[in-house]
Amino acid sequence: GNRTVVLDIRGMTCQSCVKNIEGKLAEQPGVTRAKVSLADQTGTVDYNPALVTPQQLCEAISNVKYKATFKG
Ligand code: 9UX
Numbered sequence: 001g002n003r004t005v006v007l008d009i010r011g012m013t014c015q016s017c018v019k020n021i022e023g024k025l026a027e028q029p030g031v032t033r034a035k036v037s038l039a040d041q042t043g044t045v046d047y048n049p050a051l052v053t054p055q056q057l058c059e060a061i062s063n064v065k066y067k068a069t070f071k072g
Pocket of ligand 1: 014017
């Protein structure tokens, strides 16, 4: 079944950042839900572990502006 991971996302400064990252997460294989919080600097993602890993999700959204990590 699906799993949920909470990513720590550094570098978001506005709601457009939130929407950009939610869109990027949503287009990754196996992602069924992505909700990003500017206030918490997190992203909560439901995903199919047969199709994608939390590490891959972090790599998909990290760039010069944002840095995503996860615990575990
Ligand atoms: Mo908001 Mo985020 O103006 O890269 S979209 S800062």
